[in-house]
Amino acid sequence: MSWRQTRDAPFFVGYLNAVPRPLVVFLSIFTVCFVGGLGLAALALSSTQNDPGNGGFRWGDRFEKTGMLELRPYPVFRVPADGESPARSYMLAGQGKRGVFDQAESFADQTVTLRGVPVSRGDLTMIQVGKVEASAGDTSGDASGNTGELTLSDPVPLGRxxxxxxxxxxxxxxxAxxxxxxxAHKACADLCLTGGIPPVFVSSGPVAGRNFFLLADSNGNLLGGDLDPLxxxxxxxxxxxxxxxxxxxxxVDPATARVLK
Structure with missing residues (x-):
């Protein structure tokens, strides 16, 4: 480049209150391209992520029902059928990363009134428990499964x-x-399960129309550490x-578990 070309080239001087027009054009084009590139990169990255779903706390739909607390083996709140409303069984959680084993053991197999906030996603609903009170009409129950005015059905085996x-x-x-x-959620899930939150198996295929399963070991007891690495x-x-x-x-039978990918 000759001296004359260098002398006539656009040059930015900080103490001057002006930017040469060619530099303004260049910076404008560069800025638009840079911001657009970042937007496209963010769109491409986000499109590879799994859909987080529409789950969340249902603060406007406070839960208050009368039913029975059971350990199966994690705390479950069972509400019998009422007219056209079918019987429901709800998994339970406490505040934060804690379960509700203390309340469930104190009121096990008793008729109680339970208040809380539903956390739901599709067919999966869990109740974050706020308060549990013994029902005024509670009795100890009998061998037929009747507890006070509650009539609860036995579990139905669906095979292996x-x-x-x-x-x-x-x-x-x-x-939540x-x-x-x-x-990305592994560490948080480990803390939640350690704290007593019920583990759920999210299946890629339904069984009797359901894709969510409360987990227990093969004898129906609490899961140990066998499935932690999975x-x-x-x-x-x-x-x-x-x-x-x-x-x-x-x-589940932990001996049959294997990682697919």
Missing amino acids: WKLTGEICDGKCYAG MRPGRGL LALYIEVEGDIEQLDDLMIFK
Whole structure:
């Protein structure tokens, strides 16, 4: 480049209150392209993420019902059928990353009034418990399954199944956090399950129209640490399924579990 070309080239001087027109044009084009590129990159990245779903706390739909508290093996609140309303079984969680084992053990197999806030996503509903009170009409029950005026049905066995899916903590997946699944949520899910939040198996295929299953071990007891390494991974596992009202319970056999990807 000659001296004359250098002398006539646009040059920015800080103490001058003006920017050469060619530089203004260049910076304008660069800025538009840079911001547009960032927007396209963000769109491309977000499109690869899993849909977090429409789950969340239903603050405007406060829960207050009378039913029975049971341990199966995690706390479950059962509400019998009432007219055209079918029987329901709700999984329960406490505030934060805690379960409600203390309340469930204190009121186990008793008729109680339970108040709380639903956390729901699709067919999965969990109640964040606020208060549990013994019902005025509670009795100790009898062998037929009647407790006061409550008539509760026995679980219905649905046979042995091999399912693929992911182990999640039920509260976060239902909508307490979004997304509430995947490796990004693994550490949070581990804390929730350690604190007593019920584990849920999210199946890739339905059983009797349901894709969410309360997890237990093969004997129907609390899960130990056998499935901890499989948390938040896509796995295949076998076990027996039973239906409790509208709630599915998956009694998994940890020895059959394997990671698929």
